[in-house]
Amino acid sequence: xxxxxxxxxxxxxxxxxxxxxxxxxxxxxxxxxxxxxxxxxxxxxxxxxxxxxxxxxxxxxxxxxxxxxxxxxxxxxxxxxxxxxxxxxxxxxxxxxxxxxxxxxxxxxxxxxxxxxxxxxxxxxxxxxxxxxxxxxxxxxxxxxxxxxxxxxxxxxxxxxxxxxxxxxxxxxxxxxxxxxxxxxxxxxxxxxxxxxxxxxxxxxxxxxxxxxxxxxxxxxxxxxxxxxxxxxxxxxxxxxxxxxxxxxxxxxxxxxxxxxxxxxxxxxxxxxxxxxxxxxxxxxxxxxxxxxxxxxxxxxxxxxxxxxxxxxxxxxxxxxxxxxxxxxxxxxxxxxxxxxxxxxxxxxxxxxxxxxxxxxxxxxxxxxxxxxxxxxxxxxxxxxxxxxxxxxxxx
Amino acid sequence: xxxxxxxxxxxxxxxxxxxxxxxxxxxxxxxxxxxxxxxxxxxxxxxxxxxxxxxxxxxxxxxxxxxxxxxxxxxxxxxxxxxxxxxxxxxxxxxxxxxxxxxxxxxxxxxxxxxxxxxxxxxxxxxxxxxxxxxxxxxxxxxxxxxxxxxxxxxxxxxxxxxxxxxxxxxxxxxxxxxxxxxxxxxxxxxxxxxxxxxxxxxxxxxxxxxxxxxxxxxxxxxxxxxxxxxxxxxxxxxxxxxxxxxxxxxxxxxxxxxxxxxxxxxxxxxxxxxxxxxxxxxxxxxxxxxxxxxxxxxxxxxxxxxxxxxxxxxxxxxxxxxxxxxxxxxxxxxxxxxxxxx
Numbered sequence: 065x066x067x068x069x070x071x072x073x074x075x076x077x078x079x080x081x082x083x084x085x086x087x088x089x090x091x092x093x094x095x096x097x098x099x100x101x102x103x104x105x106x107x108x109x110x111x112x113x114x115x116x117x118x119x120x121x122x123x124x125x126x127x128x129x130x131x132x133x134x135x136x137x138x139x140x141x142x143x144x145x146x147x148x149x150x151x152x153x154x155x156x157x158x159x160x161x162x163x164x165x166x167x168x169x170x171x172x173x174x175x176x177x178x179x180x181x182x183x184x185x186x187x188x189x190x191x192x193x194x195x196x197x198x199x200x201x202x203x204x205x206x207x208x209x210x211x212x213x214x215x216x217x218x219x220x221x222x223x224x225x226x227x228x229x230x231x232x233x234x235x236x237x238x239x240x241x242x243x244x245x246x247x248x249x250x251x252x253x254x255x256x257x258x259x260x261x262x263x264x265x266x267x268x269x270x271x272x273x274x275x276x277x278x279x280x281x282x283x284x285x286x287x288x289x290x291x292x293x294x295x296x297x298x299x300x301x302x303x304x305x306x307x308x309x310x311x312x313x314x315x316x317x318x319x320x321x322x323x324x325x326x327x328x329x330x331x332x333x334x335x336x337x338x339x340x341x342x343x344x345x346x347x348x349x350x351x352x353x354x355x356x357x358x359x360x361x362x363x364x365x366x367x368x369x370x371x372x373x374x375x376x377x378x379x380x381x382x383x384x385x386x387x388x389x390x391x392x393x394x395x396x397x398x399x400x401x402x403x404x405x406x407x408x409x410x411x412x413x414x415x416x417x418x419x420x421x422x423x424x425x426x427x428x429x430x431x432x433x434x435x436x437x438x439x440x441x442x443x444x445x446x447x448x449x450x451x452x453x454x455x456x457x458x459x460x
Numbered sequence: 461x462x463x464x465x466x467x468x469x470x471x472x473x474x475x476x477x478x479x480x481x482x483x484x485x486x487x488x489x490x491x492x493x494x495x496x497x498x499x500x501x502x503x504x505x506x507x508x509x510x511x512x513x514x515x516x517x518x519x520x521x522x523x524x525x526x527x528x529x530x531x532x533x534x535x536x537x538x539x540x541x542x543x544x545x546x547x548x549x550x551x552x553x554x555x556x557x558x559x560x561x562x563x564x565x566x567x568x569x570x571x572x573x574x575x576x577x578x579x580x581x582x583x584x585x586x587x588x589x590x591x592x593x594x595x596x597x598x599x600x601x602x603x604x605x606x607x608x609x610x611x612x613x614x615x616x617x618x619x620x621x622x623x624x625x626x627x628x629x630x631x632x633x634x635x636x637x638x639x640x641x642x643x644x645x646x647x648x649x650x651x652x653x654x655x656x657x658x659x660x661x662x663x664x665x666x667x668x669x670x671x672x673x674x675x676x677x678x679x680x681x682x683x684x685x686x687x688x689x690x691x692x693x694x695x696x697x698x699x700x701x702x703x704x705x706x707x708x709x710x711x712x713x714x715x716x717x718x719x720x721x722x723x724x725x726x727x728x729x730x731x732x733x734x735x736x737x738x739x740x741x742x743x744x745x746x747x748x749x750x751x752x753x754x755x756x757x758x759x760x761x762x763x764x765x766x767x768x769x770x771x772x773x774x775x776x777x778x779x780x781x782x783x784x785x786x787x788x789x790x791x792x793x794x795x796x797x798x799x800x801x802x803x
Contacts, residue, residue, distance in 0.1 A: 387565055408519040410519075410521050412521075456565075
């Protein structure tokens with residue numbers, strides 16, 4: 065068997081087939097979204113905060129985008145706060161809520177670092193997950209009861225809709241009932257950044273006061289995101305950045321009009337095509353996962369039924385994922401482990417650790433994530449390359 | 461590629477010689493540190509050099525291996541009153557073991573580093589020799605390698621002086637050309653100059669093991685002269701930081717962690733005839749007892765004549781004692797024959 069070696073191809077150039085299977089990291093932009101943003105790099109350059117003609121044109125575009133995104137997210141246009149992305153939306157949700165109403169904060173142990181880091185800064189408590197990575201709602205209720213009995217009731221709970229590494233869907237819909245007894249006043253934040261391509265966020269996060277999304281995870285541009293701030297949250301959340309009165313005085317700074325418009329366009333198309341995309345990608349994901357499980361004995365961290373269609377998370381016992389990914393990359397297969405530090409080194413995942421995995425097990429796991437543009441050819445190429453690489457690495 | 465000038469130039473020279481080069485930076489330490497091979501700034505420098513040369517660059521996470529094979533023994537050695545050399549253990553267990561194995565699995569023929577030493581192959585025999593720049597020679601920290609490892613190691617800057625390396629880096633526009641050499645132990649953050657700023661070896665060890673004050677006793681008279689803050693941080697041969705001022709030339713001649721005592725005395729009390737070595741390695745075949753060689757007990761220490769014994773080396777003339785935990789490298793001429801760790 066020939067395994068193509070690292071370094072045989074110059075950087076980033078691959079002759080022959082390639083497979084982009086890192087959609088959870090970022091997605092290629094939808095052509096319609098690219099098209100939608102172009103006018104704002106040309107004649108439509110106005111600042112939406114002004115009063116004159118060019119400003120009004122920009123304002124109209126921004127308002128239209130706000131309405132379009134609100135439709136997808138199941139909220140009012142006035143409840144959409146545009147941000148620079150998912151991380152800023154999460155920070156605004158956590159730090160902005162605590163600034164307005166101090167108290168006990170609970171977040172799941174498997175949140176993205178965009179939630180975990182601000183949560184740590186406000187001394188949040190972590191809610192454990194079960195071995196499949198699903199938040200333990202019983203533990204959440206118990207923590208809420210304990211906080212209440214200690215005289216520091218829970219004021220904010222943050223649970224993601226879809227885990228960024230494992231693709232596991234969290235029981236966000238159930239949370240209002242879970243918190244009803246001991247934290248009825250707590251605001252509920254949902255980081256829905258990974259969810260939009262796969263789930264009906266509007267309905268699943270309907271009970272949440274705060275919802276974060278990020279454009280580049282569903283065919284929009286990087287540098288654009290939004291936080292839904294609705295109902296009782298509107299009177300609690302305070303801005304994190306200080307400046308002008310833009311975005312309902314919650315997020316100062318001239319808006320990224322092009323980004324907001326492209327995000328709304330991508331969101332609309334993603335939502336319209338979602339059912340078909342989920343059907344097609346589920347088949348592709350099963351083809352990839354079944355193929356690799358069969359060929360390599362790979363293990364799946366959680367049943368597929370618990371995970372979104374695009375998630376193919378596999379552990380290859382006896383293989384260091386870092387090495388597998390390098391060999392795969394040399395053959396044009398782009399995937400990841402889901403977590404990297406400042407230096408770019410791959411890190412053992414806090415998500416897998418929270419699920420009870422050892423560091424060694426975590427280092428054997430790879431996140432393949434499929435998206436709306438994934439093809440059968442990509443999946444088959446990846447399946448072949450990865451199976452060969454696993455066999456090669458195990459033979460050493 | 462540590463992000464330093466030597467490995468930068470090593471990569472450039474191999475690439476120019478037509479090798480298929482891929483840069484690799486080892487992330488070794490997850491904790492706070494501001495020196496050495498692990499910081500994001502160093503990775504940025506390494507990546508920038510790789511881009512400039514035109515080769516791929518990867519960061520490999522070896523933090524678990526490093527923690528287990530280098531940091532844990534470093535802490536345990538100090539707790540036992542020994543004086544470990546973590547850079548040597550990193551070469552032994554990480555760079556020329558874990559990384560070399562990974563390179564094998566990924567299909568590379570060899571790894572190259574920026575160490576100042578020379579690998580030679582003649583008459584079917586692999587040898588390790590001192591670097592051309594005597595002041596920068598690093599053959600000592602590589603003396604734990606074996607011929608099988610040397611066969612897969614390239615040291616492209618070993619024939620160059622440091623000045624030549626810097627000039628080659630500058631002429632290629634590498635950002636590391638004027639970067640200062642790394643100092644100290646890479647995983648121990650430098651001591652902050654601010655009051656109560658933390659950092660340093662004492663803070664690093666103090667957060668991992670209990671440090672105990674020790675009595676300082678005159679080895680000849682038995683008089684108690686004062687105390688040191690942490691007996692675990694005292695090293696045989698140490699002169700600084702002892703109580704009693706500069707009235708006499710006093711050195712640490714014994715450390716007993718269990719008794720929490722430090723013996724001090726005149727420098728001639730440090731002299732000894734031989735040193736017993738553990739973890740002995742030979743680059744080629746094991747040499748017979750009695751073989752004459754020169755031994756060096758620190759990175760830039762003065763080599764002294766000695767002969768091999770069954771358990772270590774015997775000095776030609778009484779020589780200064782080697783602190784337990786320190787590496788002793790044996791040379792014949794400028795060729796390394798093997799090494800061992802002082803017991």
